Amino acid sequence: MRPLASQPDNSRKEPFIRITKRADISRRNAALIRSAAVVLALFTGALLIITLGHNPFYVYADMLKGALGTKTVFKETVKTAVPLLSAAIAVALAFRMRFWNIGAEGQILAGAMGAAYFALFQYKSMPHWLLLIVMCIAAIVAGGIWGLIPAFFKAKWDTNETLFTLMLNYIALGIEQYLQNGPWKNPRSGFPKISMFTAEAKLPKLFGVHIGWVLAILLAAAAYIYLTHSKQGFETAVVGESTNTARYAGMNVSKIIIRTMFISGAIAGITGFMQVSGSDFTLTENTAGGVGFTAITVAWLSKLNPIIMIFVSFALAILEKGANRIQTTFKIPASAAEVLTGVILFFMLGCEFFINYRLVFKGRKERSNG
């Protein structure tokens, strides 16, 4: 038999820090940790600003001013928040089913292309209100189909939805670029650009911002009710938890996956429609512009609760607009402003770890009740 390995040096090698899971945490403590995270984020951001040679108080104040200071910038902030909110709702539906839809970007573009077709080529054939409805339906169908494709393959052959939805983003982008360079190119322009929509294809405004904001809030309320009180929402949650349980309960898992992803894609499609018809008034390769990815952050920060998403998307919009502002007023480079945003998001997401876990330092006896 093998001799024993050399005796280890068992000299007090208690680890310096250990991580233990918390017992449930009170609401107050959770709020405390979150506020601490905000303070720490602002503090770390301040260090960054100081190294750039600015006064952090002025910079933060200017960020707020740039996002909320005047009516005009406030409207711009809302305009930024709207697509974030509706795209977050879209991905949250899929995430509730543990279907990792990171293809909202492509689904937004698909919806935008669907809407743009009618805006560009059919605007003469119907009245204003009907055109908008038709554009919206086209966006729903196009976005829905873009969401349905990976769901179908997942349901039939258990393909990996993360890769699949991601790849479909590039395909959607490729199609858009083809349209922009070829069949939909504005013949009077030297650049490969699609012409601007006519007034008939533009969303009306309410309180100075395109009506999409009302639509997004309605969507949030509807999604909340759908997820918590509808039979379909229940099925989505059960499938997300365990497909075995779903089968045991007599649910048609494939049907539920396909249906939920159609809805998810459709809502992303509506986002695309709102962008082209309410904000950009044309279709470009930047129509989605990363919204589909930022929406994932919004969805998780809100713990997939559509009502909380209203506030979180607005907060992220403030951050984005504020970061834009300080680029011009303080000549802070765009990349540094992005780092600042990243720092704040990092702390917000990172604090969830401290809500679930606790660090125990070497030598400290644990309290009997965590």
Next chain:
Amino acid sequence: MVKQTETAVLLSNVVKRFGRVVANDKVSLEVRRGEILALLGENGSGKTTLMNMLSGIYYPDEGQIFVNGQEVRIGSPKDAFSLGIGMIHQHFKLVDVLTAAENIILGLPGKAKINRAALAGEIREISQKYGFRVDPNKKIYNMSVSEKQTVEIIKVLYRGADILILDEPTAVLTPQETDRLFDVLRKMKADNKAIIIITHKMHEVLSVSDRVAILRKGQVVGTVETKDANRQNLTEMMVGHAVSLKINRPQPAENGQEALKIEGLTCLNSDGIKALDNVSFTLRSGEIMGVAGIAGSGQKELCEAITGLCPVQQGAICLSRPEGENLNIVGLTPTEIIRSGISMAFVPEDRLGMGLVASMDIVDNTMLKSYKIGKGPFLDRKTPRALAKDIVGSLEIVTPGLNAPVRLLSGGNVQKVLLGREIASKPMVLIAAYPVRGLDINSSYRIYDLLNEQKKKGVAVLYIGEDLDVLLELCDWIIVLCGGRVSGILDASQATKEEIGLKMTHIDALKEADL
């Protein structure tokens, strides 16, 4: 025996917490060389946690561990091995595509080239010394559960362990295999090794151990010499109060009607291998039929075929309906089976992964199978809430509230929620797969009572079990599965454990023809 009283391991006031749960509360324990110590306790009493601290998987929050009289810090399984401590886990940690010998040396330092002949020789030497039967060149995936366990034990011995911990080693073995394992353990004991065996089976404790340490709720409530112990007093120490260990078996209904008739049922499992092969039996109303067999002998597929979850290759599954003729449900989906008017309840083996939704509350879990009832796209939570309240009340479920996620409940309470819901559907046929697995004694007896109540009401109960003693006491009939085939259908009041154990591993070809 030499050095009988030499202390191998001493635990002193060891504490381990997980969040608010105190898994081990100031546990002190002595393990001696040349003895077999049984660690007895109900599920959740902290046996495995305690041993995981010895084997380096967990690190204690407080307290000291002494090995061979020296205080040690065991920070990793590697540390444990170098102290001569080896643990054989309940779930084997072997690489399926490698041979026994390869698994045994896996992770050990050595040259790039393996001297297979020498290795095989060493393994044979260990095997002969303790009476193992193992082929060093056999691949793990070709092995039976008991062979795999043997490999795990040799793996630990090969690394020079002289303090062995076995976590519920008999849970997956037949009575015959258990006896063989115990012979090996006795030989290792004679070789002056310290052996700790974790179990909750009383008769094993009594037959193999020298001393018994009893854990309850994370604390050692006592250590007794096995020769002074008996079933009753051990149980009382384990549970904390007097319990009756007799399972009541009411008379089965006379001339119960055929509720479930299975003929020539053949199914493939998910790997395309025959999991059920020409299975036939009849289950009548008002009786409990037990299904015995080694784990993975087709029990899961049998349950799932009857409930429409596992596709059927061949054969018929006929269920009686309150109205209308018997119906062969082969080829129907679970939804279609429900729509056809058959009332069947199924308590699956995987409670939180199949029977219930772990993150949902009791109300939502109560409506898991009935949420579609009622018109419109919205859920009606009123009726399920009332039903959930009923179930919680009548089965005395301990829960922080109806809105607490079921994953927060203890195993026994989780099972009560599941069984409560299934019984509430007033089934004709009730299928319960391992309904007491992981439950404490009190909860287990409550579950037996509930099944007996159903039997008295005229429900046909199919009980998939693993504890042969329970099967013999509770059931009217026992059907033994061996490799997906029926190796015998026995009258439970006449059959013996040995008889069932034998049928679990052997099929008598002549007898089979008669079935």
